[in-house]
Amino acid sequence: MTAGPGRAMVATGHPLAAGAAAAVLREGGSAVDAAIAADAVMGVVEPMATGVGGDLLAMLVPQQGAPQAYNGSGRAPLSLDPAQVAALPGERIPERHPLSVTTPGAVRGWHDLHARHGRLPWRRLLREAIDVAAAGFPVAPVAAREWAWFEPVLRAQPECAALYRAGAAPRAGETFRNPELAAVLEAIATDGPDAFYRGVPAQAAERAVRALGGVLSAEDFAAHRGEFVAPVAGSFRGLQVLQCPPNTHGVAVLHALAALEPLALAPEDPLTMVAAVQAMKQAQDFAARTVADPAGNTVCTVVVDADGFAVTLMSSIFKRFGAGIVAPGCGFVLQNRGFGFSRPGHRNGPTPGKRPYHTVVPGAALREGRLHAAFGVVGGAMQPQGQVQLLLRIAAWNQGPQPAIDAPRWRLEGGRELAIETGMPQATRQALRAAGYTEPARGELGGRSDFGGAQLVLRTPDGGLAGGSDRRKDGLVLVI
Numbered sequence: 001m002t003a004g005p006g007r008a009m010v011a012t013g014h015p016l017a018a019g020a021a022a023a024v025l026r027e028g029g030s031a032v033d034a035a036i037a038a039d040a041v042m043g044v045v046e047p048m049a050t051g052v053g054g055d056l057l058a059m060l061v062p063q064q065g066a067p068q069a070y071n072g073s074g075r076a077p078l079s080l081d082p083a084q085v086a087a088l089p090g091e092r093i094p095e096r097h098p099l100s101v102t103t104p105g106a107v108r109g110w111h112d113l114h115a116r117h118g119r120l121p122w123r124r125l126l127r128e129a130i131d132v133a134a135a136g137f138p139v140a141p142v143a144a145r146e147w148a149w150f151e152p153v154l155r156a157q158p159e160c161a162a163l164y165r166a167g168a169a170p171r172a173g174e175t176f177r178n179p180e181l182a183a184v185l186e187a188i189a190t191d192g193p194d195a196f197y198r199g200v201p202a203q204a205a206e207r208a209v210r211a212l213g214g215v216l217s218a219e220d221f222a223a224h225r226g227e228f229v230a231p232v233a234g235s236f237r238g239l240q241v242l243q244c245p246p247n248t249h250g251v252a253v254l255h256a257l258a259a260l261e262p263l264a265l266a267p268e269d270p271l272t273m274v275a276a277v278q279a280m281k282q283a284q285d286f287a288a289r290t291v292a293d294p295a296g297n298t299v300c301t302v303v304v305d306a307d308g309f310a311v312t313l314m315s316s317i318f319k320r321f322g323a324g325i326v327a328p329g330c331g332f333v334l335q336n337r338g339f340g341f342s343r344p345g346h347r348n349g350p351t352p353g354k355r356p357y358h359t360v361v362p363g364a365a366l367r368e369g370r371l372h373a374a375f376g377v378v379g380g381a382m383q384p385q386g387q388v389q390l391l392l393r394i395a396a397w398n399q400g401p402q403p404a405i406d407a408p409r410w411r412l413e414g415g416r417e418l419a420i421e422t423g424m425p426q427a428t429r430q431a432l433r434a435a436g437y438t439e440p441a442r443g444e445l446g447g448r449s450d451f452g453g454a455q456l457v458l459r460t461p462d463g464g465l466a467g468g469s470d471r472r473k474d475g476l477v478l479v480i
Helices: 015-026 031-045 082-086 106-117 127-135 141-149 158-163 179-191 200-211 218-223 251-260 270-290 382-396 401-406 426-434
Strands: 009-012 055-061 068-071 227-229 232-236 239-243 297-304 310-318 363-367 370-378 410-414 417-420 453-459 465-469 476-479
Touching (some): 009 015, 106 310, 310 363, 382 410, 465 476
Antiparallel strands (some): 009 297, 009 476, 055 068, 232 239, 363 370, 370 453, 410 417
16 A cells, blocks of 8 residues: 555554544644554553553654654562562563563553654544443454453453453454443543543552552552653664664564675575574574563554654553453553563562563664654564564565565574464475474464564655555554
8 A cells, every 4th residue: 555755654453543543643643643542542442452551662753853762661560579579480470460560651651752742632632542442342353363362361350351251252343342441541631641640540450459469559650651762773775773772672673684684685595584583583592681581462553644754653461461450440451561570680580660571662764864664563572573574575575565564474482493374485484494493382372373463654765655554463554
């Protein structure tokens, strides 16, 4: 899909989110305004992936001036005692555990981004999300499938089971309403982020987590702050690729691309993909040594407005349905980012107020100092792997956005285990197996072998825009 010069484009994970972003752009909103509106809707329609109980990170590329990254990831509770973690099996916080809950950063992130780059009134940005939560929405096919698959997560807490209908998960096309979340979003729209960080949601979250043995408090909510930071960058095939710095694993993308840059990378040679897998494995090992251990689930919105401002905004509650702990009466589930901490004593070990290793990596690329592409690939450990495969196709092989997104992918699972998506050319599959990579025993999703979901908008040589949205998800691209 292509738009002419000066036009705007949005690529995101659900038609209602795309519609919200498009409406904001038509009313004169900025790319950031549109991305916030879309992300707020995504938290309503994909509650297994994101929401106000999760985190937000963004990559921002203005038409003029230096790019910026925004880190809205939350921190460990101030009352977290590393000795509590050391006493757990394996000295690690389990995947879904009261101690895995970290402070949500998404709402503060929306507000910080709007304060610096917004045009429309703050309240306007949440209108569609409020309406969709209150009136209900038809559950999309991919979301319905994941809702059913991860239904066991919902049963750990009665409030979570009731909110998300454990035992009667909504099917594709069935209407789901969340009036409690609509009320929370209405309060945020009216009173700003303090309605969330110093209001009822913070207090409800404290009660829920502490009742289960966790230590998150309303004080943690009140103390949360995000930050604008300079991106880290690397070169690949004439592009300057931008990533958020640690505590995310975006550095793994740059590390892998640096290893691939001097190679021929012929698209017809099966060994090209072997080299890409090997480079990614080395990059993951590098990230594990310097940052920590990966996994998770996310949503992504990419917007380029008519002024040429581009934003990749990604939000997440980490694992599907996060910690499985709902803030009672508030309509949202809390994230479980604390699972990203390593053992006490590791550089990524848990300490009070510390950010864990984070899997969310919004990206962008410049050509000769100007925007070339804004992109993200959701799916925890798949995020850097998906970006490397996407960049290989669009930068080294000159593929268009949608063909590059549609192409079959691989995903390293750990050690020499490599999941290969259906449709991979047989010669490439054989070359990968000959290189010693084995098919994992785990299923294709189950939180593990998920090949991700990409959103991409790039600038074409004639000054127009071309975009793609991953068919592995429920989204689409809109031209405005």
